[in-house]
Amino acid sequence: MHLRPIHFVDAPFAYPDGAVARLAGGLQWFAAYEVIEHDRRSIVPVAEVARLGERAATLHARIIAPRAPWVLGERTLRFDQPHVAGILNVTPDSFSDGGAHVGDPAGAASAGVAMAAAGAAVIDVGGESTRPGAALVWEEDEARRVAPVVERLARAGALVSIDTRKAAVMEAALAAGGAIVNDVSALLWDDRALELIARSGAPVVLMHSPDPKAGGHGRPIYRDVLVEVFDWLEARVAAVVAAGVDRARIMVDPGIGFGKSLTDNLALLNGLAMFHGLGCPIMLGVSRKRMIGALDNEAPVAERLGGSIALAVAGAQAGVQSLRVHDVAATVQALRVWRGLRDRALSGAS
Structure with a gap:
């Protein structure tokens, strides 16, 4: 059921x-x-x-059930309203902004600080592209890309998550001041990752993909994508909890675009509210993704802001707590307007 x-x-x-x-x-x-x-x-x-x-x-x-806030040192991340996680790539080949900050930790950190100033609650730093066909990055190279950026951001007072599937990179980023791990493989790609998270106590984002060991972009045929992704995440949350991770420190992500067709993605987005049945905060990452181009005459990546905002607001309507985006200022503004409408409705004012 x-x-x-x-x-x-x-x-x-x-x-x-x-x-x-x-x-x-x-x-x-x-x-x-x-x-x-x-x-x-x-x-x-x-x-x-x-x-x-x-x-x-x-x-x-x-x-x-209300989602317990994450107390992370001097920072607290609350889940009683949607927040924005700003995407900061330090890769040469990410699909949207690859190369913008590679080899420039100070410039990358400056961009992250600007995101925080624009209203991002979290800065999500990634050093390896997860687009289809992207080359695997050696873990030490990835750690060298991200650790100096994480350190600068943390020193500036930003709340930082590390977007990686490698235990060594997680460890380096947490040591540099990162607070959250965001793993597209749900701690399945690296056999050392789950034990590291359990030992560190860091909150973790578990994302669904059909083949996390192979990169996450296989194309299975789903009978009912909403039910199957829910069941996969439910089993994965249970396994991670059994390994010693507090359920209250787990966030889930349905993995829009990872091993899913356009029809699958639309079904997941229309059914997003069902994922609250996992008892965890939900992250939604749809910013600038290919499905927007597929619905709008193959609009290129740089021309997908409107679609990204529409999907972010749809996520807020479904109660999603974390929206992972490239365009922080525009998304924050959209959420502030949405929040104003909700406050007015909930106040009972005519």
Whole structure:
């Protein structure tokens, strides 16, 4: 069984007690679930979810539970409203901005500080491209790319995550002042990574991909992509928790564009709210991705801002807590406007 929150409401105060529920302690409220059981789908009011049994009760409890903030030294990352994670690549070949900061730690750090000043809550530093066909980077080279940038950003007061699948790079970045690990392989690419995360206590982002050991861009045929990605992430979260990582320190990412067709990506985006059933904050990375070009006459990477903003707001509407983006200032502005609309609706003002 799977539950997808639906029938979102603007004015929860207008409903009887128990008729609506708050989504993950955030700004969204909903009145019903789409219940998915094998090939059957039905709609059940929130007030009646208890009659669906133990699995539904577990999912419902996870969906409505507030997400505990991450206290990271002197910084606290809260999840009661969506925040922006700014993408800072120090690679020669990333699909969007590869080469902009390679070999220039001071310039890269300056760009990251500018992102933080523009409203990014987190700066996500990456030293290896994960685009299809990208060359593998030796772990010591990758560490040398990212560690000086992480150190400068941390010294400037920024909250830094390291985008890597290699344990040695994670370790170097954490030692340099990084606070969060963002792994596109969900700690499956490097056999040393899971033990490192458990030992360090660092929060981790686990992303879905169909073949994490091979780079994440295989193309399986999904029978129901939403259910299958949810189940994969549910099993992966359970395995990481069993290895000693606190569930409250795990974030999940459905991996838009990794081993998925356009149809798959659209299904995941339309069903995003279901991932709250994992009981973890959700990261959404759709900025400038190919699906935007596919929906807009093959618009090139540099001309995908409008689509990126549209998808970011769709993520906020689904209760996503972290939006990983290239265009920080524009996305922050869009979220501030969205937040203003939510505050007005929730206040009951006419």
